[in-house]
Amino acid sequence: MVHVTLLLFFFLATVAGATAVGLEQAQGEGSPALQAYIVHMNPAHRPPSQPTHAHWIASHLRSLSIDPALHLLYNYSSLHAFAANLLPHHIPLLRSSPAVALLHPDPLLHLHTTRSPEFLGLLHPRSPSPVSSSDGFSSPLPQAATANVIVGVLDTGVWPESGSFNDAGMPQVPPRWRGACERGADFASSLCNRKLIGARSFSRGYRAAMAATAQEEGKDKPKEYPSPRDRDGHGTHTASTAAGSSVTNASLFGYATGTARGMATAARVATYKVCWSSGCLGSDILAGIDSAISDGVDVLSLSLGGSAAPYFSDNIAIATFAAAEKGVFVACSAGNAGPRAGSVANTAPWVVTVGAGTLDRDFPAYVNLGSGEKYTGVSLYSGPTTGTQMATLVYEPAADSSGRNGSASSSSNLCLPGTLDPAQVRGKVVLCDRGINSRVEKGAVVKEAGGVGMVLANTAVNGEELVADSHLLPAVAVxxxxxxxxxxxxxxxxxxxxxxxxxxxxxxxxxxxVVAAFSSRGPNAVAPEILKPDVVGPGVNILAAWSGSAAPTGLAKDERRSPFNILSGELLPPL
Structure with a gap:
């Protein structure tokens, strides 16, 4: 078995956090109050007459007058659990059953969101070695040791056409692999290969939540691919960061140009799409973990998680314990709620919890003022600029005559949609405070109002933390x-x-x-005697593969496309 320390290379750059929130499943007036629940069973109560876990769950539900054909969402055979869409009167029936160990609503979680291998010392000048890469470097021990290791990534799916999943030179898929490449919308099973050996998607929890909240795709929700296809980009980014093949001349519109490669180029990748436009439902996550265990992965990588909770009621902790029992090495992100003390997530002792740190690479940009002062910030803007000609700088531009736009009272300092009067900002550089809406959306708001540039200034909430973005107009974050x-x-x-x-x-x-300001900190709120996070890996401004259907900003109005993107730890709409 590959030594545990070598497995750290798979996920050191797949870091950041998320926060679990309760899913409000409000019903339309007069409609059945269905709500998804996760139910953990006590396996000691499984009758010998039931040949499988699925038979047992179906029989148990029928004994309580709950029709499994109508209500069952998932069976988790490796986890001794199931998920179901339940009516209010079902809850006391299950809670009173001696076979039920724990029952709780299906939680909604959100995603946490090239130079890394060299910075970590994984690349060395070429020397005689059985395993070498095409970029002029080799890393004999980690790559040889991780050959044929299967990394399961639970995220938003995968963009299989990316060069990061090229299987050139890779041997046949290990015969012990029991997974599948599922066919779905815009995703043929033939898209998998000897690098990307498996791809599945799990959406029953997501669909149940959409139905419960009366939401429809195409209105306030983007259209999803009912398949392993990644429309978001984050899953492709994390999977290629963990075990992507080497791709030369990779960059984001000229930034971070070089060879992009994962931490373990000899490893195989299996993706499990469990996250959708509204987030990641616990029921779908458990289905992904349960499937990954059965498929035969060696490593599980989760760049998502929940807030601190006792291990016996933490879905991620329970599911990953079952994985660890089967010998699967589990890596989870620490969270992005730093620098607050005690904010670390995924604190179970059987997982390695990874915090986010910086690389020795930066993307400097500068704000030159008419006063002669010059301030340094960061940016990934790559389009035309105003050159050396100065423009008027405005902050908190005045309202228009209708009073609908501008003024501090209407949040023009935050550059929220609808708060900037084009008459006040056209042809000017706008100073925007960070907060409330995403950084890239602020730039889009300024551009729509006719501004020629933006200075994005941190407040006390973010301090000196800087994250570079590929803005739609010239913009510098300070x-x-x-x-x-x-x-x-x-x-x-x-x-x-x-x-x-x-x-x-x-x-x-x-x-x-340097530990990123957003990276969640200890101490461990669940078990203070267990130190967390365990390690820190690169998690700021990381270049990796990207979805062909997503813009680098994630904004619908951004028509640019790039095979690579640069992301930092948080993958919620960054504030």
């Missing part, structure tokens, strides 16, 4: 200290002006690594 000085200048100088310029990709940044 920390709170620089932001306060720029805000002061814009308020006091009636002729405030600014021009933005961009420094591309810079290597050798020191100090590094």
């Amino acid at each position: 920390g709170m200290a620089a932001g306060d000085l720029i805000r002061d200048y814009a308020r006091k100088d009636p002729r405030a002006r600014a021009v933005l310029d961009f420094g591309g990709t810079v290597l050798g940044v020191r100090p590094s690594p």
